[in-house]
Amino acid sequence: xxxxxxxxxxxxxxxxxxxxxxxxxxxxxxxxxxxxxxxxxxxxxxxxxxxxxxxxxxxxxxxxxxxxxxxxxxxxxxxxxxxxxxxxxxxxxxxxxxxxxxxxxxxxxxxxxxxxxxxxxxxxxxxxxxxxxxxxxxxxxxxxxxxxxxxxxxxxxxxxxxxxxxxxxxxxxxxxxxxxxxxxxxxxxxxxxxxxxxxxxxxxxxxxxxxxxxxxxxxxxxxxxxxxxxxxxxxxxxxxxxxxxxxxxxxxxxxxxxxxxxxxxxxxxxxxxxxxxxxxxxxxxxxxxxxxxxxxxxxxxxxxxxxxxxxxxxxxxxxxxxxxxxxxxxxxxxxxxxxxxxxxxxxxxx
Amino acid sequence: xxxxxxxxxxxxxxxxxxxxxxxxxxxxxxxxxxxxxxxxxxxxxxxxxxxxxxxxxxxxxxxxxxxxxxxxxxxxxxxxxxxxxxxxxxxxxxxxxxxxxxxxxxxxxxxxxxxxxxxxxxxxxxxxxxxxxxxxxxxxxxxxxxxxxxxxxxxxxxxxxxxxxxxxxxxxxxxxxxxxxxxxxxxxxxxxxxxxxxxxxxxxxxxxxxxxxxxxxxxxxxxxxxxxxxxxxxxxxxxxxxxxxxxxxxxxxxxxxxxxxxxxxxxxxxxxxxxxxxxxxxxxxxxxxxxxxxxxxxxxxxxxxxxxxxxxxxxxxxxxxxxxxxxxxxxxxxxxxxxxxxxxxxxxxxxxxxxxxxxxxxxxxxxxxxxxxxxxxxxxxxxxxxxxxxxxxxxxxxxxxxxxxxxxxxxxxxxxxxxxxxxxxxxxxxxxxxxxxxxxxxxxxxxxxxxxxxxxxxxxxxxxxxxxxxxxxxxxxxxxxxxxxxxxxxxxxxxxxxxxxxxxxxxxxxxxxxxxxxxxxxxxxxxxxxxxxxxxxxxxxxxxxxxxxxxxxxxxxxxxxx
Numbered sequence: 062x063x064x065x066x067x068x069x070x071x072x073x074x075x076x077x078x079x080x081x082x083x084x085x086x087x088x089x090x091x092x093x094x095x096x097x098x099x100x101x102x103x104x105x106x107x108x109x110x111x112x113x114x115x116x117x118x119x120x121x122x123x124x125x126x127x128x129x130x131x132x133x134x135x136x137x138x139x140x141x142x143x144x145x146x147x148x149x150x151x152x153x154x155x156x157x158x159x160x161x162x163x164x165x166x167x168x169x170x171x172x173x174x175x176x177x178x179x180x181x182x183x184x185x186x187x188x189x190x191x192x193x194x195x196x197x198x199x200x201x202x203x204x205x206x207x208x209x210x211x212x213x214x215x216x217x218x219x220x221x222x223x224x225x226x227x228x229x230x231x232x233x234x235x236x237x238x239x240x241x242x243x244x245x246x247x248x249x250x251x252x253x254x255x256x257x258x259x260x261x262x263x264x265x266x267x268x269x270x271x272x273x274x275x276x277x278x279x280x281x282x283x284x285x286x287x288x289x290x291x292x293x294x295x296x297x298x299x300x301x302x303x304x305x306x307x308x309x310x311x312x313x314x315x316x317x318x319x320x321x322x323x324x325x326x327x328x329x330x331x332x333x334x335x336x337x338x339x340x341x342x343x344x345x346x347x348x349x350x351x352x353x354x355x356x357x358x359x360x361x362x363x364x365x366x367x368x369x370x371x372x373x374x375x376x377x378x379x380x381x382x383x384x385x386x387x388x389x390x391x392x393x394x395x396x397x398x399x400x401x402x403x404x405x406x407x408x409x410x411x
Numbered sequence: 412x413x414x415x416x417x418x419x420x421x422x423x424x425x426x427x428x429x430x431x432x433x434x435x436x437x438x439x440x441x442x443x444x445x446x447x448x449x450x451x452x453x454x455x456x457x458x459x460x461x462x463x464x465x466x467x468x469x470x471x472x473x474x475x476x477x478x479x480x481x482x483x484x485x486x487x488x489x490x491x492x493x494x495x496x497x498x499x500x501x502x503x504x505x506x507x508x509x510x511x512x513x514x515x516x517x518x519x520x521x522x523x524x525x526x527x528x529x530x531x532x533x534x535x536x537x538x539x540x541x542x543x544x545x546x547x548x549x550x551x552x553x554x555x556x557x558x559x560x561x562x563x564x565x566x567x568x569x570x571x572x573x574x575x576x577x578x579x580x581x582x583x584x585x586x587x588x589x590x591x592x593x594x595x596x597x598x599x600x601x602x603x604x605x606x607x608x609x610x611x612x613x614x615x616x617x618x619x620x621x622x623x624x625x626x627x628x629x630x631x632x633x634x635x636x637x638x639x640x641x642x643x644x645x646x647x648x649x650x651x652x653x654x655x656x657x658x659x660x661x662x663x664x665x666x667x668x669x670x671x672x673x674x675x676x677x678x679x680x681x682x683x684x685x686x687x688x689x690x691x692x693x694x695x696x697x698x699x700x701x702x703x704x705x706x707x708x709x710x711x712x713x714x715x716x717x718x719x720x721x722x723x724x725x726x727x728x729x730x731x732x733x734x735x736x737x738x739x740x741x742x743x744x745x746x747x748x749x750x751x752x753x754x755x756x757x758x759x760x761x762x763x764x765x766x767x768x769x770x771x772x773x774x775x776x777x778x779x780x781x782x783x784x785x786x787x788x789x790x791x792x793x794x795x796x797x798x799x800x801x802x803x804x805x806x807x808x809x810x811x812x813x814x815x816x817x818x819x820x821x822x823x824x825x826x827x828x829x830x831x832x833x834x835x836x837x838x839x840x841x842x843x844x845x846x847x848x849x850x851x852x853x854x855x856x857x858x859x860x861x862x863x864x865x866x867x868x869x870x871x872x873x874x875x876x877x878x879x880x881x882x883x884x885x886x887x888x889x890x891x892x893x894x895x896x897x898x899x900x901x902x903x904x905x906x907x908x909x910x911x912x913x914x915x916x917x918x919x920x921x922x923x924x925x926x927x928x929x930x931x932x933x934x935x936x937x938x939x940x941x942x943x944x945x946x947x948x949x950x951x952x953x954x955x956x957x958x959x960x961x962x963x964x965x966x967x968x969x970x971x972x973x
Contacts, residue, residue, distance in 0.1 A: 103918055110757045110933060130918035135932065141658050145820045151835060151917065210549075241656055274563065274645045277656065284934025289549030289743065300934075308741050410482070411646035 102153040102338050103130040107139055107243070107325070109280070109299070112358040113157075119354045120345055127338055135278060136162055136243030143168060153333035154342055155194075157325040159243045161250075163194050164395045173331040175340065179347040187324060187363040196324035197346065199361035201386055202248050203298040204314040205283035210292040219293060221317040222252065225268060232273045233292035235282040240402050240410070243323060244279025244297050249405060250394040251321025251387045262408070269409050287311050298360040302376040313377045319387040322361060361386075432877055433794065440796040443784050447803045449830065450846040454818025455810065461821055462668035473665045477673070487673075490634055490650040493565065497572040498629040501580050504573070505625065506618075508722055509584030511715035514591075514614070516705055518716065524585075526723040528578050528972050529730050532950040534907045534924045536931060537943045539571040539642035541729035544736050544743075544936075551732065554743060563645030571639040574729055576632045577722075580625040582972070587621030588614075592700035606711070620688070627685040631678050635811035638909055642931065650674050654813055664821070671814040679809035682850075686805060730947075737940035752941040757930065759921060764945050766837055767923035771902040771953075773841035778852055778901035779894050781845055786856035787882060791868055808850030812910030815847050820914045835917040843915060844905045852897050859893035860886075892966040899957045899971045906950050 106113055113133050120129065132152070134142060136159045143150065150171060155163070162168065174192040188195035204225075206218060216229055225234055237245030253261035273291055276282050283301055286294030287309035298320070301313035327346055333339045345351055349366060356367030360378060369380055379385055465472045477483050508527065512520050530538060545551050546562040553559060562570075595617075599609040637651035644652065650670060658667035736742045740749040755761055789801045807815075823830045823839070833839045845852075863886065871881040887894075909924045916925050923946050930939035954971055961969055 110929070114756065132916075132918040133929075141664075145664065145914075146824050149824055149826055149831075151824075238656075277641070278932050278934075281932065281934050284936070287934070288547075288936065290543075290547050308745065310744065406482070411648070 100126050100335075100338050101128045101130065102333070102335050102342060103132070103151055104154045104156050104342065105132050105134070105139055105143065105152045106156040106158065107134065107136045108157040109133075111303075112299075115358060116351065116354050119350055120342070123345060123348070123350060124341065127341065129342065137241050140165070140168075143171070147171065150330055150332045153330055153335055153339040155326070155328045155330070156342075156346065157198060157327060160194070160196055160324040160326045160391050161246065161395045161398065162243065163326045163328065164189075164392065169193060171331055172328040173333075173336075175329040175343065177340070177347055178344045182347060182352075182364045182366075184363060189326075194326040194328040196326040197352075197362065197364050198355050198359040199322055199324040199363070200244070200297045200299055201320040201322035201360055201382075202244065202251065202316065203296060203301050203320060204316065205286040205294040205296055205301045205304065206312045206314055207286045207289055207292050208310045208312055209289060214292065216292060218312065219314060222264070222268070223318070225271060225293065226264075228271075230271045230293065232271070234268075234271050234295070235274045235276050235285050235291045235293070236272060236295035237279045237282055238275040238277050238410070239405055241277045242279040245275070246398065246402070247321045247323045247389070247394070248295060249401060250397075251319070251389060253401065254390055254393065255318055255387055262404070265405075265409065275409075275411065283311075298378060299358070302360075302373055302378065305376050306372060315377070315379075315385050320385050322386050322389055324361070324363070324391070436788075436792045436794055436878065437796060439784070440788050440792060440794060440800055443781065443788055444796070444800055444803055446781065446842075447785075447806075447846065447849070450842055451803070451807050451810065451815070451849070454815060454822040457822040458668045458671055458814060458818045461664060462672050464665060473669045477666055477669045483670075486648055486650050486653050489565075489647060493568050493572065493640075493649055494630055494634040497569050497576065497633045498626055500569070501573050501576050501629045502622065502626055504722065505577055505580035506584050506622070507715075507718060508577075509581050509588050510614075511719050512585060513588035514703070514705055515715045516707060516712050517719055523719045523723055526726055527581050529726060529947075530574055531578050531903065531972060532907070532947045532954075533730065533733075533943055534638065534909055534927050534946060535571075535575045535636060536638040536642055536909065536924075536927055537733050537940070538574045538729060539567070539639040540931065540936070540940065540943075541731075541733040542567060542571050542574075543643055544732045545728060549743060551743070563643060564647040567643035567645070568640050568647060568649070571643055571729075572633045572636065574726060575636065575639060576629045577726070578972075579628050579632060583621050583625040583628065584618065587618045589703075591617065591703040593703050594699075594701050596703070597701075600706075606708070623688055624685060627681045630681050631808070635674060635678060635813075635910070637813065638928075651811070651813070654811075654817075658813075658817060664817070667817065671811065671817065674811050675809060675814060678811065682805065682809040733940045734944050734947075736937055737944050739937065742937055752935075752937040753945075755926075755930075755938055755942065757926065757938075761945070763921040763926040764923045764942070764949065766921060767906050767946070768949060770837050770841045770844065770922060771905040773838060774844045774901040774905040775898035777841060778845045778848075779898050782849065782852040782856045782897055783890070783894055785853055786860045787878075787886060790857055790860040791865065791878065791881075804853040805850040807846055807848070810847070812847055812908065813913070815843065816911035816914035819843055819911075835915075835920060837920050837922075840912050840915050840920060840922065841905065843911050844908060845901060847908070847911045848901060848904045852900055855897055855900060856890075856893060859890060863889050892961055892964075892969040895957055895961060896969055896971055899954060902953055903950050903972075906946055 108116065110133055113131060117129060117131060120127075139158060140162050143155075144167060147167065155172075172193040176192050177195075180188070180195060183195045183197060187197070204219065210216070210233070211218060214229075214233075216233070217224075217227075219225055219227075219230070224230075236248065239245035239249045249265065252264060255261070256264060276285065280296060280300045282291075282294030283296030283304060284294070285291050286296075287304045287307075298313065298315070301311065304311055305313065327343060329336070329339055329343060347364065352362065352364050352366045355362045355364070357370055360373065361382060369378065369382075374380060462473055463469050463471065511517055512524055517523070542562060543550060546560075546567075547553070548559065548561050550562070595613050596609060599613050604612065635651055637649075637655050640647070640649050640652045641655065648656075651674065654667050654670045654674065657663045657670060737752055738748050738750070739745065740747045740751070785800065785804050789797050789804065819839070822828065823834050825831055830839070833842075867885045867889075868878075868881050871885050872878075876884065907924055909928060912922055913925055913928070916922060923942060927939050927942045927946070930942060957971055961967070961971075
């Protein structure tokens with residue numbers, strides 16, 4: 062019989078050729094996930110993009126055989142992601158992430174105790190008693206004040222949180238939203254810790270009258286002030302220093318009551334599929350070369366061994382940084398996070 | 412062999428081949444439906460399930476705590492206040508603009524049309540960013556005029572959203588106004604109706620479906636958009652930003668999923684209503700229709716030219732200032748030109764742009780096959796699977812991107828799920844983009860399929876061709892320019908989309924639009940602008956390429972931008 066187009070052979074051939082188009086298109090473009098190679102690790106961090114890139118460069122100079130997949134997200138984003146992925150974490154190391162978030166029991170459960178080489182260099186109060194994390198760097202609150210606006214609107218230079226209550230700053234102050242930003246939360250927590258809860262909340266409610274916006278990220282208030290959108294942006298010191306370096310007409314002000322601060326911790330994941338390499342990475346983060354890098358980029362370094370760069374001092378950072386920092390009670394900040402944020406949202410969130 | 416025997420033999424052969432054909436059709440329909448179920452419905456069920464998960468087991472307490480709160484009611488109010496006003500404004504402005512392109516004799520039509528479509532090439536974030544550079548407290552206007560107004564909040568969101576959805580509404584109206592039967596207008600004129608009366612009695616009724624479609628498209632896009640409100644909203648929160656905050660900021664998946672579910676409702680309703688009315692919509696153009704002849708009218712043309720110029724200036728100003736800012740040394744303090752913002756000091760530098768291009772190509776490839784087959788099946792197979800499949804194909808239109816992305820993470824980040832094999836890869840991001848935009852891509856393909864008379868198929872079937880042969884020999888040769896259009900559609904959307912993929916990126920699979928968001932988040936406004944300019948450049952280059960290919964083969968009338 063003459064060939065009939067319904068013949069199974071022919072049909073199959075055409076069907077398969079049609080679906081091959083799809084397959085070839087996708088496969089030829091590749092992108093199947095590369096499964097973990099021997100010396101490849103995935104690291105999650107909340108270090109700012111530029112500083113993380115600099116640290117990583119230094120790491121590669123010492124360890125050219127290791128390849129690091131680095132995911133940089135802000136503190137809150139990373140928290141959300143790690144919880145979402147908790148049934149099957151994809152990373153080997155948490156590097157430079159807020160201690161307040163790190164001590165969340167759900168996160169602590171994912172960590173494996175590890176004592177890296179040189180851990181003794183980190184003072185005991187900056188590391189977990191159970192060896193699950195240690196903090197070698199940190200950041201502190203600072204105001205970015207736009208000089209151009211102060212001059213144009215004839216405003217005084219604020220020196221403290223208290224100064225921000227002055228009526229002439231109404232609508233000229235922006236600060237991070239503590240519910241989404243780690244920097245925002247450390248500010249609220251430090252104010253409540255310094256003033257006591259009752260007085261602290263009273264202050265925050267008064268401050269609220271002058272706040273133009275609660276901004277979702279910790280660095281954007283400084284950038285908004287730098288761009289001249291608002292006179293004062295409550296942010297963190299390094300952002301101010303970097304923006305001054307960029308050439309923005311701003312002044313860094315460290316609140317005279319004391320600067321709230323946060324430590325950035327590092328820990329090893331229980332689920333790491335490549336623990337040897339992960340441990341090598343963590344060991345390196347305490348090496349001399351790493352510490353030298355921290356001193357170039359961080360306002361707070363818990364490990365001895367370097368000097369503060371000149372541009373930090375020129376921007377107005379005191380060399381004895383401990384003298385302006387609030388002695389933060391991190392366990393309290395962490396344990397009361399949900400309650401404080403709840404109260405903040407009921408009273409002040411817009 | 413006797414005649415009788417031969418007849419009987421041929422008869423059974425025919426039955427067997429018909430059965431096989433039907434079976435094969437059902438098999439192919441299932442093959443097309445399967446990924447829709449896996450990549451759309453399955454993640455949605457995960458979200459639904461998660462929204463009922465509470466610390467004390469399954470329950471409604473997440474819903475009670477969200478729906479009962481005063482804040483939530485405020486957010487619903489804000490969302491609707493923004494969305495309804497934006498939708499109204501956009502539909503009104505876009506209609507007039509489309510009218511001036513299709514029904515008047517204004518000069519430079521193609522240029523106006525092209526300028527209007529520019530926002531489609533850029534991430535929506537950039538609209539708001541451009542508006543801030545222009546109208547912010549320290550924006551160009553306030554700085555030059557010495558004024559001190561603030562664009563943050565309600566009106567900022569509305570204006571940037573109008574700019575964002577304007578091209579979508581314009582395209583729908585433009586297509587509808589392009590179709591006209593000149594005989595109707597002739598009759599109207601001969602019967603003594605003036606232009607206004609003709610407009611009310613002929614033009615408006617003939618565009619009522621476009622009116623409805625663009626209203627719903629604008630509504631859906633605005634209520635689920637979080638890019639613009641995030642950048643320019645200040646403290647004015649809407650439902651979409653709240654989902655982002657609940658999940659990203661507070662790691663609150665349960666509440667995020669509840670609001671996601673709540674967001675799904677009005678969108679699903681809007682889509683359902685639109686589809687219901689569209690189903691009963693017959694094309695009003697008969698084959699005897701005469702092409703529209705626009706009557707000369709100097710005053711009308713002058714007025715519409717001014718209007719079109721104004722609209723184009725607004726769009727160009729917002730996009731243009733972003734491009735300009737990306738080339739300045741330090742906006743707004745040092746305006747001398749510099750390329751330094753194009754040296755991206757982010758991890759992997761420009762790599763995310765390549766990733767995006769990669770994802771775009773994959774999405775285009777997968778999209779053509781998925782959408783083309785789906786359109787063919789629902790238009791040509793007459794099996795019981797047609798309407799369920801049609802429904803599946805347009806379901807994604809009702810799913811906000813961030814809800815889909817969240818669903819992917821909850822559903823697929825689990826080694827026991829086979830999809831886990833590609834979790835974290837660019838391929839999954841491409842798939843996510845295809846299924847997020849599946850409804851629109853599907854409608855492009857199926858509209859074009861409708862226009863190919865099914866008589867060809869019948870002829871082919873009568874001559875003994877299977878549907879596969881029909882596809883190969885009849886449908887594909889006629890359809891391929893449309894499929895190129897579909898590819899361009901998926902590529903463009905993949906380059907600029909933000910909402911779904913933000914949950915799917917990993918260190919090695921960062922994409923360009925997310926880089927813009929991260930740079931914006933860090934406050935590197937100029938670098939964010941520079942990255943957006945790169946995205947726009949790629950999209951425009953790809954469009955030009957596709958245009959050249961089509962022109963080369965003589966298909967000048969296929970529109971590539973949808």
